[in-house]
Structures are given as C-alpha cells and as structure tokens.
Amino acid sequence: MTELRSNRRISVSEASKPILPRHARLKFDETRQRWVILAPERVLAPDDIAVEILQLCDGERNVADIIDLLVAKYAAPRDDIGTDVVAMLQDLADKGFLTQAREKTA
Amino acid sequence: MSPTLTDASPVFTDPADSLAIMERTRSTAETFGIPLAVLAELTHRCPLQCPYCSNPVELDRGSTELTTDEWKKVLSELAEIGVLQIHFSGGEPTARKDIVELVQHATDVGLYSNLITSAVLLTLDKLSALADAGLCHVQISFQGNEPVVADRVGGYRNGHVKKLEVAKWTRELDLPLTVNAVMHRQNLHQLADIIQMAVDLDADRLEVANVQYYGWALKNRAALMPTIDQIDETSRIVEDAQVRLKGILDIDYVVPDYYALRPKKCMGGWGRQFFNISPSGKILPCHAAETITGMEFESVRSNHSIAWIWQNSEAFNRYRGTGWMPEPCQSCEFKEIDFGGCRCQAFALTGDAGNTDPACTLSPRHAEIFKLAETESTEGRDRFIYRNFKGGTLEPDADDVHGR
Numbered sequence: 001m002t003e004l005r006s007n008r009r010i011s012v013s014e015a016s017k018p019i020l021p022r023h024a025r026l027k028f029d030e031t032r033q034r035w036v037i038l039a040p041e042r043v044l045a046p047d048d049i050a051v052e053i054l055q056l057c058d059g060e061r062n063v064a065d066i067i068d069l070l071v072a073k074y075a076a077p078r079d080d081i082g083t084d085v086v087a088m089l090q091d092l093a094d095k096g097f098l099t100q101a102r103e104k105t106a
Numbered sequence: 107m108s109p110t111l112t113d114a115s116p117v118f119t120d121p122a123d124s125l126a127i128m129e130r131t132r133s134t135a136e137t138f139g140i141p142l143a144v145l146a147e148l149t150h151r152c153p154l155q156c157p158y159c160s161n162p163v164e165l166d167r168g169s170t171e172l173t174t175d176e177w178k179k180v181l182s183e184l185a186e187i188g189v190l191q192i193h194f195s196g197g198e199p200t201a202r203k204d205i206v207e208l209v210q211h212a213t214d215v216g217l218y219s220n221l222i223t224s225a226v227l228l229t230l231d232k233l234s235a236l237a238d239a240g241l242c243h244v245q246i247s248f249q250g251n252e253p254v255v256a257d258r259v260g261g262y263r264n265g266h267v268k269k270l271e272v273a274k275w276t277r278e279l280d281l282p283l284t285v286n287a288v289m290h291r292q293n294l295h296q297l298a299d300i301i302q303m304a305v306d307l308d309a310d311r312l313e314v315a316n317v318q319y320y321g322w323a324l325k326n327r328a329a330l331m332p333t334i335d336q337i338d339e340t341s342r343i344v345e346d347a348q349v350r351l352k353g354i355l356d357i358d359y360v361v362p363d364y365y366a367l368r369p370k371k372c373m374g375g376w377g378r379q380f381f382n383i384s385p386s387g388k389i390l391p392c393h394a395a396e397t398i399t400g401m402e403f404e405s406v407r408s409n410h411s412i413a414w415i416w417q418n419s420e421a422f423n424r425y426r427g428t429g430w431m432p433e434p435c436q437s438c439e440f441k442e443i444d445f446g447g448c449r450c451q452a453f454a455l456t457g458d459a460g461n462t463d464p465a466c467t468l469s470p471r472h473a474e475i476f477k478l479a480e481t482e483s484t485e486g487r488d489r490f491i492y493r494n495f496k497g498g499t500l501e502p503d504a505d506d507v508h509g510r
C-alpha cells in the first residue's frame with residue numbers, strides 16, 4: 001500500500017517509464033472523430049501532440065526513448081523536444097493521468 | 107442515428123490547455139449532443155436503507171426491471187450513438203446477478219465502466235470477476251468513518267466494516283477507487299476523519315456530497331439538515347484538505363445550495379448533458395426526476411430509439427434551455443449559468459417544477475424555505491425514516507438512537 005501511495009505523485013525524468021493509469025483510457029471517439037481520455041467523472045480532449053506522446057507511453061519505453069523517437073520523426077533539436085515532452089508528461093502526472101510502470105515483484 | 111445529434115456535439119479544446127475538459131458548444135437551436143456519460147440504475151433493490159437515498163419514494167419493483175438482454179441492447183445502443191462512459195448504479199447494482207455479464211458487455215462495446223456501489227454484497231471473487239470483465243473504476247459510498255454512525259445511517263449492520271474490506275480489495279486489484287461520502291447534520295462532525303479514511307484506503311478521489319433534499323431526503327429533512335455553522339466548518343475542512351492532499355487525493359465538493367446565494371447548475375442544465383436510465387427502462391433527465399409527479403418519461407421499451415427520446419421527448423424538452431423560465435429567471439443575467447437551478451427541488455419545495463429553484467435568493471419562496479431549513483437544522487429530531495419498498499420505516503425511538 002505504501003508502494004501505491006508513493007507511485008501516486010510521480011516526478012517525470014528521462015528515466016521514467018510512464019503509462020496511463022488504469023482509470024484513464026485513451027480512446028478514439030468515432031462519433032466525435034477525435035481522441036479522448038476517459039477518466040472517472042471526466043472526459044478530456046488531448047491535442048494531437050499529447051495523443052502522439054501518450055500512445056508511446058506503454059510502460060516499457062522510458063521518456064528518453066520517447067524523446068528519441070520524436071526527435072527522429074520531427075528532425076528537431078533534442079533539447080527542445082525533451083523539455084516539451086517532460087513538461088507535458090509532468091502536467092499529465094500532476095493531474096493524475098499518468099503513472100509509473102510498476103516494477104514486477106517476481 | 108439522427109444526424110443532428112452528431113452535428114450538435116462539437117467539442118472544443120482550450121488552446122491554452124492540451125487537456126481541456128470536453129464541453130459542448132452552446133446551440134441556439136436547443137438541440138443537444140448525446141451525453142458523454144450515462145447513469146444506468148440497474149435496480150432499486152438495495153440492502154441499505156439510507157434516509158437520504160436519491161431513488162424515488164415510489165421504488166421500481168424487481169419484477170419491472172429490464173432483463174439482461176434488454177440492458178445489453180441498451181448498452182450497445184448507447185455506445186453506438188456516442189456515449190463514452192457508463193456508470194452502473196442503483197439501488198445496489200451488484201444486487202443484480204448479471205452484473206459481471208453487463209460490465210463485460212459494456213467493455214465489449216467499448217464503454218468505460220464505473221461501478222457505483224454500497225459494496226456490502228461484494229465478495230473478493232465477484233470483484234475480481236468484475237475487474238476481469240474490464241471494469242474501469244469503483245466508487246464506494248460511506249455513511250461515516252466508523253461503524254456506530256455509519257451503520258445507523260445506512261440502516262445495515264456491519265456494513266461499514268464490509269465497505270472497508272471491499273475498498274482494500276479494490277486497490278489490491280489495482281482498480282481506481284472513489285470514496286463517496288454523503289454528508290448531513292448527523293455525520294458532518296466526522297468529515298475530517300472521513301478524509302483521512304479515504305487517504306488510508308489509498309483512494310484516488312473523494313466526493314463530499316451534501317444531501318439533496320427531494321424524495322427520501324425530503325421526508326428526512328428535519329433529521330438531516332446541517333446547521334450554518336456546520337457548513338462553514340465543512341468548507342474550511344475541505345479547502346484545507348484540498349491544499350494539503352494535492353496530488354494524493356482529489357476532493358470534489360459542492361456547497362449545499364440551501365445556504366448558497368444561487369442554486370447549483372443541476373445536471374449541467376435539464377436535458378443538456380446528462381440522462382439516466384431507471385431500473386424499468388425510463389430515460390430521465392436526472393436520477394431524481396421521477397420525484398416530479400405528473401411528468402411522463404419515455405422508456406427504452408417504447409418504439410423510440412434512445413437518441414430520439416433524448417432529442418425529442420416532451421419531458422426532456424419541457425425545461426431545456428431558457429425559454430420555459432418564469433421571472434425572476436427570465437430576465438436574470440445568470441440564467442445560462444445555473445439554468446434556474448434544480449427542477450426536482452423546485453417541485454419538492456413549491457409544488458411546481460417550472461418555478462425558480464427556491465434555493466435562489468431571488469425566488470419569492472426563498473426566505474420562507476430558508477428559514478424553515480434553518481429551524482429544522484437546530485430543532486429537528488434526529489430520528490430517521492429508512493428507505494425501503496414499504497414506503498419507509500421510522501427508526502425505533504429507543505435510547506440507543508445516537509445523538510449528534
């Protein structure tokens with residue numbers, strides 16, 4: 001339980017392996033033709049960039065990997081992209097829509 | 107599906123925030139997009155007997171409930187017309203034997219599912235099965251922070267201990283948890299402890315809900331109405347906790363409108379962004395709408411589609427928008443902010459659902475009703491009338507009835 005608690009408030013770094021928590025679902029809404037995040041009592045409408053980043057958050061990749069992928073795709077300076085990605089993920093984490101992949105206790 | 111429904115539900119994002127909450131743009135034609143979330147009241151049966159229960163005093167009998175197949179058809183139809191989230195509620199939704207099957211079906215058709223439960227009927231096996239069926243979130247109601255008050259309010263022995271156990275299982279299964287606490291005069295002194303309880307249970311969210319006075323709660327108003335001092339204290343406790351627990355526990359709190367200047371924007375406005383389905387299949391603008399006697403609500407068992415009922419039925423259109431409003435609302439600058447308040451409360455307190463909600467200080471009935479509430483809060487008896495299918499049972503008037 002203490003472990004869960006400490007997972008709640010994460011601080012995003014390049015080593016973090018972020019993933020959406022179980023209560024937040026990223027889904028394409030066919031009716032309204034846009035991506036949404038479904039959470040208890042709320043529906044959020046992430047913008048295109050947020051969606052792209054969130055789709056890369058699978059709990060396996062770390063933030064550094066995600067940044068590298070975006071740098072390659074957009075051919076932009078790593079520093080710029082890195083800062084933006086970390087800031088966006090931290091914002092999501094603060095709002096409770098991002099958590100850390102849990103280490104498997106084998 | 108009627109094309110106007112999709113057209114009428116554009117969403118906008120605040121460019122300043124990549125995570126803006128989805129809202130619908132205002133439509134002058136007063137046509138409204140299908141809600142994002144729907145409340146499915148699977149049954150009115152419930153082992154608890156809370157004196158503030160929001161179900162109608164006239165409860166739907168088990169024999170009138172929609173069948174498993176009917177509910178499945180409803181869920182499929184909801185997903186098809188663009189509903190994204192389904193809240194399974196009641197009564198006690200797990201009193202239905204087919205609850206796992208219904209959650210599974212919701213998952214299969216792509217709905218985000220939430221279980222709103224009193225928890226006392228759940229076993230670990232049942233909860234695991236629900237999690238496996240794709241349940242996304244669990245909301246457990248608590249009546250206090252310890253058994254003496256909690257079990258008395260719920261009218262159910264050993265309920266509180268059971269709830270704590272189920273809350274623990276919920277987190278062990280890695281399901282997100284919301285603790286819902288309905289507050290009133292006889293448990294408000296426990297609020298700080300309830301907040302701590304939610305933290306200890308590792309809940310993600312806490313809803314501090316004040317009793318809404320219609321239906322059963324209106325019958326029990328004298329026993330439930332908080333004092334003004336209690337409300338002031340409550341706001342202080344909540345505001346302090348919201349700061350202290352930022353990032354640990356989300357606390358939702360709505361100030362009770364009896365003691366506010368303006369009424370709440372009930373349901374986000376009648377027929378604007380929400381509907382619920384009653385156990386027997388009626389489509390209602392609010393879970394308390396059946397307390398308004400004399401209104402006809404259409405059923406999923408009729409020949410009409412759910413989308414048609416939402417868009418065209420008389421009940422939904424009667425209080426939609428602002429055209430129906432009497433004075434003082436009609437010429438009031440707040441009319442599109444609170445939409446005249448709550449129709450159920452207007453009906454309960456004035457006898458006409460089309461009146462201004464008397465919670466508003468501008469309502470001609472406000473002073474008289476407010477004064478009554480205030481008197482009840484200090485002079486009302488603590489004895490409850492319990493909610494049940496017999497039309498209510500008065501709490502035994504023994505010395506063991508705990509005071510505040």
Ligand code: SF4
Nearest residue numbers: 152154156159197224
């Ligand atoms: S408010 Fe109480 S009695 Fe009513 S459905 Fe919920 S748990 Fe049951």
Ligand code: SF4
Nearest residue numbers: 435438440441446466
């Ligand atoms: S008069 Fe009507 S619209 Fe104006 S604040 Fe009161 S309830 Fe709201």
